[in-house]
Amino acid sequence: MKENMRSIFIIVFVSIAVSITALIFVTLQLRRASESLAEATISRYESYLLADEMRQSSDDLTRLARTYVISGGDPKWEKQYFEILDIRNGVLPRPVHYENIYWDFVAAGDLNPRPKDKAIALLDLMKEKGFSQLELKKLDEAKEISDALVKTETIAMNMVKGLYVDSEGKFTIKKTPDFEEARRLMHNDEYHINKAKIMKPVSEFF
Structure with missing residues (x-):
């Protein structure tokens, strides 16, 4: 009888131990999966912000070039315009949390809304974040079109100064x-068509 009780006890004990071990294993696996999902979600969100920065920088350049032209050549708008380009191209340091509202504060007179971080080109940041070759290709295409539109904007701004290419x-x-003519260049159908060309590869990214 004692032997039977001992056997039953051992079986129950082993069963409980196995169940606890299995439960711990499953819990750890679920935790790892949850952490991986959280990391992937954060990474994807950061990638989204960088991709959206391409769109935002293009819109900011348009706004500042138009404001410069309409204002009759106020140099502060031109200065901000080229600062945006230099930040995007890795010439000037990026402001901390640059994905948040920034240039609206600068336009309102707050010339340094946030401290500066390191200088790095937007496309290089995208590579660091592990963008796929297809994603990089689309965003590089958007940047090339945006850079081409910069030529139109620069021509219009210089036209206000009486300088021609x-x-x-x-x-x-x-x-x-x-x-x-400067205002026409910044508002005609061709300008809007080229703006849409910039946004097309960006929209395909999302």
């Missing part, structure tokens, strides 16, 4: 400022 692509020819 020469055969080498430099603004060395001095003439009378043409405010009307």
